[in-house]
Amino acid sequence: xxFNPSRAARHAFPAAALLAFSFTAPAALAMDHAAHAxxxxxxxxxxxxxxxxxRKIDAAGGKITLKHEEIAxxxxxxxxxxxxxxxxxxxxxxxxxxxxxxxxxxxxxxLVVTALEPAP
Numbered sequence: 579x580x581f582n583p584s585r586a587a588r589h590a591f592p593a594a595a596l597l598a599f600s601f602t603a604p605a606a607l608a609m610d611h612a613a614h615a616x617x618x619x620x621x622x623x624x625x626x627x628x629x630x631x632x633r634k635i636d637a638a639g640g641k642i643t644l645k646h647e648e649i650a651x652x653x654x655x656x657x658x659x660x661x662x663x664x665x666x667x668x669x670x671x672x673x674x675x676x677x678x679x680x681x682x683x684x685x686x687x688x689l690v691v692t693a694l695e696p697a698p
Contacts, residue, residue: 625681626651629697632676633658637669642691649682652689661691668694 630646645658661682663669668691672678681693 625683627679629679632674632678640666661689664690664692
């Protein structure tokens with residue numbers, strides 16, 4: 579078999595990359611990534627308040643429908659939509675048509691109202 583320089587050049591780069599990776603991979607895998615994770619003892623700041631109007635209450639289902647202003651921290655424009663409630667106790671004293679302020683967070687793949695009270 580004859581030596582083919584173009585074939586040898588094609589295989590030289592992958593071999594060199596593999597050799598370089600074999601020296602750098604163990605160091606990269608051994609890095610301490612704890613600094614990238616949030617501290618367990620520092621609680622997350624609560625979501626900011628958003629103004630809205632209670633349009634529908636489903637106490638049995640633990641849901642409400644709100645016509646709300648922009649929810650900036652979720653990059654959501656003003657609209658009317660349904661939300662799950664963190665707790666049925668958030669509905670105490672609330673009625674349809676009432677102006678409210680609320681906090682909403684993304685939890686377990688869905689939006690959850692974590693605080694709800696009359697708007698000031």
